[in-house]
Amino acid sequence: MFGNSRAPQHIDKDQLELLKNAQKRIKQKKRLYIHFVVFLIGAVFLIIANVFIGVGKGLTLFGKNWFVFAILIWLFLLLYHVFNVFITHKFMGKAWEEEQLQKLMSKQKERIGELEQKLEEGVGHEGLEKKKSELTLIVAAAENNAIGKDNNLIWHLSDDLKRFKTLTNGHHVIMGRKTFESFPKPLPNRTHIVITRQANYKAPEGVIIVNTLIDAINIAKNDTQPFVIGGGEIYKQAIAIADKIEITRVHEAFEADTFFPEIDITVWKEITNEFHEKDANNEYDFSFITYVRNQ
Numbered sequence: 081m082f083g084n085s086r087a088p089q090h091i092d093k094d095q096l097e098l099l100k101n102a103q104k105r106i107k108q109k110k111r112l113y114i115h116f117v118v119f120l121i122g123a124v125f126l127i128i129a130n131v132f133i134g135v136g137k138g139l140t141l142f143g144k145n146w147f148v149f150a151i152l153i154w155l156f157l158l159l160y161h162v163f164n165v166f167i168t169h170k171f172m173g174k175a176w177e178e179e180q181l182q183k184l185m186s187k188q189k190e191r192i193g194e195l196e197q198k199l200e201e202g203v204g205h206e207g208l209e210k211k212k213s214e215l216t217l218i219v220a221a222a223e224n225n226a227i228g229k230d231n232n233l234i235w236h237l238s239d240d241l242k243r244f245k246t247l248t249n250g251h252h253v254i255m256g257r258k259t260f261e262s263f264p265k266p267l268p269n270r271t272h273i274v275i276t277r278q279a280n281y282k283a284p285e286g287v288i289i290v291n292t293l294i295d296a297i298n299i300a301k302n303d304t305q306p307f308v309i310g311g312g313e314i315y316k317q318a319i320a321i322a323d324k325i326e327i328t329r330v331h332e333a334f335e336a337d338t339f340f341p342e343i344d345i346t347v348w349k350e351i352t353n354e355f356h357e358k359d360a361n362n363e364y365d366f367s368f369i370t371y372v373r374n375q
């Protein structure tokens with residue numbers, strides 16, 4: 081998962097053609113450079129041969145030594161070579177360039193089309209499979225975002241537990257290993273998915289063990305509303321990909337060792353807010369608040 085098993089990359093015909101042409105172009109320029117260096121050395125050699133060694137001494141044309149004409153002819157050939165490389169064969173001509181550009185553009189369009197289709201189907205680039213469900217974080221958090229201490233809850237709110245049971249009944253509940261271990265036993269009528277990095281973590285029958293959050297979500301993909309039920313570590317990771325947050329905001333601040341991440345109101349929109357006063361079964365004032373991700 082997490083996109084480890086990528087399909088091998090193949091170079092197609094068009095890409096191969098582009099590559100070959102690029103190599104050809106490099107060779108052309110290399111040859112021109114060698115020609116230039118040979119010309120410089122050759123010119124010096126001709127001058128030395130004529131002036132210092134005396135080769136063809138006395139052979140002149142229009143009053144000039146023969147090497148002047150030899151160098152001029154060679155210079156002309158070199159210029160012709162330059163012209164060929166930079167003008168005539170400038171990347172196989174304009175038409176060729178246009179054709180390559182069109183090919184590249186149509187390839188990009190094809191790729192964009194594929195990505196758009198994948199997005200429509202909800203296929204993420206990091207291994208998330210087809211998405212049909214509304215991933216929901218469900219949590220009870222204090223005003224200072226405290227959610228737990230010593231691997232336990234901090235308060236007792238009877239109505240919150242009832243709401244938790246009603247909302248999650250019949251669904252997948254995704255949790256971190258520590259939260260799972262804070263339960264006396266698995267909750268009835270829910271499919272438990274426990275996330276751990278341990279390779280051989282043992283859990284009671286029926287409890288699904290996974291090693292990544294993405295695996296947990298993929299397993300629950302046919303559930304219309306899988307719930308992430310904590311704790312702090314898992315909320316922190318899941319809030320980036322969740323669709324909804326069902327939070328019971330406890331109107332008090334507590335000392336804690338585990339916290340819910342800050343809800344960014346530029347990302348999350350509050351759609352319901354129901355205040356409850358404390359009573360015999362609920363020791364603090366609280367509000368049931370639902371957030372959905374802004375479009």
Ligand SMILES: NC(=O)c1ccc[n+]([C@@H]2O[C@H](COP(=O)([O-])OP(=O)(O)OC[C@H]3O[C@@H](n4cnc5c(N)ncnc54)[C@H](OP(=O)(O)O)[C@@H]3O)[C@@H](O)[C@H]2O)c1
Nearest residue numbers: 219220228231232256257258259276277310311312313314
């Ligand atoms: N107020 C609420 O609504 C609420 C709800 C739930 C929990 N809680 C509280 O939260 C506290 C527990 O939360 P916590 O943050 O300490 O622990 P947690 O999130 O429940 O579990 C943490 C564990 O999950 C596993 N894990 C985390 N990220 C992982 C990843 N990316 N890949 C694989 N495994 C991963 C690791 O297990 P391994 O160490 O086994 O590898 C890690 O130790 C408790 O106090 C609990 O009572 C409160």
